[in-house]
Amino acid sequence: xxxxxxxxxxxxxxxxxxxxxxxxxxxxxxxxxxxxxxxxxxxxxxxxxxxxxxxxxxxxxxxxxxxxxxxxxxxxxxxxxxxxxxxxxxxxxxxxxxxxxxxxxxxxxxxxxxxxxxxxxxxxxxxxxxxxxxxxxxxxxxxxxxxxxxxxxxxxxxxxxxxxxxxxxxxxxxxxxxxxxxxxxxxxxxxxxxxxxxxxxxxxxxxxxxxxxxxxxxxxxxxxxxxxxxxxxxxxxxxxxxxxxxxxxxxxxxxxxxxxxxxxxxxxxxxxxxxxxxxxxxxxxxxxxxxxxxxxxxxxxxxxxxxxxxxxxxxxxxxxxxxxxxxxxxxxxxxxxxxxxxxxxxxxxxxxxxxxxxxxxxxxxxxxxxxxxxxxxxxxxxxxxxxxxxxxxxxxxxxxxxxxxxxxxxxxxxxxxxxxxxxxxxxxxxxxxxxxxxxxxxxxxxxxxxxxxxxxxxxxxxxxxxxxxxxxxxxxxxxxxxxxxxxxxxxxxxxxxxxxxx
Numbered sequence: 001x002x003x004x005x006x007x008x009x010x011x012x013x014x015x016x017x018x019x020x021x022x023x024x025x026x027x028x029x030x031x032x033x034x035x036x037x038x039x040x041x042x043x044x045x046x047x048x049x050x051x052x053x054x055x056x057x058x059x060x061x062x063x064x065x066x067x068x069x070x071x072x073x074x075x076x077x078x079x080x081x082x083x084x085x086x087x088x089x090x091x092x093x094x095x096x097x098x099x100x101x102x103x104x105x106x107x108x109x110x111x112x113x114x115x116x117x118x119x120x121x122x123x124x125x126x127x128x129x130x131x132x133x134x135x136x137x138x139x140x141x142x143x144x145x146x147x148x149x150x151x152x153x154x155x156x157x158x159x160x161x162x163x164x165x166x167x168x169x170x171x172x173x174x175x176x177x178x179x180x181x182x183x184x185x186x187x188x189x190x191x192x193x194x195x196x197x198x199x200x201x202x203x204x205x206x207x208x209x210x211x212x213x214x215x216x217x218x219x220x221x222x223x224x225x226x227x228x229x230x231x232x233x234x235x236x237x238x239x240x241x242x243x244x245x246x247x248x249x250x251x252x253x254x255x256x257x258x259x260x261x262x263x264x265x266x267x268x269x270x271x272x273x274x275x276x277x278x279x280x281x282x283x284x285x286x287x288x289x290x291x292x293x294x295x296x297x298x299x300x301x302x303x304x305x306x307x308x309x310x311x312x313x314x315x316x317x318x319x320x321x322x323x324x325x326x327x328x329x330x331x332x333x334x335x336x337x338x339x340x341x342x343x344x345x346x347x348x349x350x351x352x353x354x355x356x357x358x359x360x361x362x363x364x365x366x367x368x369x370x371x372x373x374x375x376x377x378x379x380x381x382x383x384x385x386x387x388x389x390x391x392x393x394x395x396x397x398x399x400x401x402x403x404x405x406x407x408x409x410x411x412x413x414x415x416x417x418x419x420x421x422x423x424x425x426x427x428x429x430x431x432x433x434x435x436x437x438x439x440x441x442x443x444x445x446x447x448x449x450x451x452x453x454x455x456x457x458x459x460x461x462x463x464x465x466x467x468x469x470x471x472x473x474x475x476x477x478x479x480x481x482x483x484x485x486x487x488x489x490x491x492x493x494x495x496x497x498x499x500x501x502x
Contacts, residue, residue: 071119089162
């Protein structure tokens with residue numbers, strides 16, 4: 001077990017580029033930028049009436065961390081940014097995981113935490129009422145509290161948050177989904193609600209630009225979008241309600257998934273529309289088993305998700321100009337083309353050097369596939385989202401999609417208003433050209449094993465517990481077999497694959 005425990009602590013060091021806010025002056029837009037994890041995380045910036053916040057990206061872009069401040073005086077905390085869940089929750093400085101060397105060796109070292117005793121604006125909403133679980137088995141529990149919260153310099157007063165005293169996750173989460181999906185039995189105004197009600201943004205909407213696999217920075221714009229960050233027209237599709245008619249996730253209709261080969265040949269793998277969730281808290285892309293099987297057969301891929309947790313594919317495909325093309329909302333809907341080097345990850349050799357036992361394969365140069373099968377839920381995670389520019393409009397229940405303009409260094413921010421909703425906006429005419437200079441482990445942008453910064457599989461949409469405000473439950477101690485699975489999943493999250501979580 002020592003081998004797997006050591007792997008969980010692998011982390012990354014990268015520089016941070018500030019977000020320019022010149023074009024957001026006099027607009028109610030909160031820009032939030034992100035970068036890969038560093039041992040010293042970046043500070044907040046405030047410029048000319050807009051807000052800039054750094055996020056930290058794990059090795060594959062499968063986990064994006066925001067550095068925020070909480071309390072009075074302010075305490076700096078790092079949170080996983082998650083479009084698939086709706087609660088903001090913090091790790092208590094005295095939480096079990098942060099006080100246990102053994103737990104941290106399994107789940108990763110604690111990121112900066114929050115000490116409620118040091119905040120004069122802290123108050124308890126309800127004791128032992130916060131309890132959240134994710135489908136990978138991870139979770140957290142504790143109290144619901146209120147305190148002041150600042151993201152990108154935008155100050156949110158008296159935000160209700162979970163304060164985890166017990167957790168199997170080594171950092172808190174910044175859930176930015178629908179308030180109807182909070183873990184509490186009775187929904188409460190979450191951070192998106194308060195950003196609008198406190199007049200920090202005009203509408204409950206934000207845009208997400210992750211940039212490519214090797215990028216050090218990207219941006220979330222609360223209340224706005226950036227026309228320099230996408231190509232062509234921004235097209236909208238409707239968010240689909242759940243079976244009860246409620247809006248609890250960013251589910252849209254994937255009408256087709258095709259590939260386009262070097263010679264222009266298009267192959268369709270879709271037989272009917274599929275409801276998929278756009279989820280930044282998920283590393284990979286998960287599609288129906290039948291669709292995945294057709295793709296794996298076409299690419300001679302080997303599905304070993306029941307063993308090592310990977311789907312293996314020949315790295316020879318990285319020499320092609322192949323794209324995976326996702327279309328939404330019918331024949332006239334938006335199309336996002338994912339380049340082959342975003343969907344096929346050259347990281348298996350790195351696994352093997354770390355000791356992973358790869359099964360017998362029909363090819364020598366093995367890569368891992370950033371697309372996996374699932375029978376329960378279909379998620380478009382970061383292997384898809386890095387190629388997309390996405391606008392989430394919670395007020396009008398719409399998603400705007402366009403091809404991402406990767407490595408863009410320019411900015412032209414438009415405020416999203418109540419009157420406009422997602423505007424009929426056009427981005428740049430074509431992709432900017434860049435020279436790739438990433439170094440280190442292939443497909444990851446480099447690894448530094450000398451830091452204790454945590455890196456674990458990212459998580460997203462929660463499931464509410466029964467009882468008043470989801471009463472407290474003990475987070476179960478994992479057995480040895482579960483520990484091995486959790487540790488392997490953390491390794492996968494580091495290197496380009498991770499446990500599926502909603």
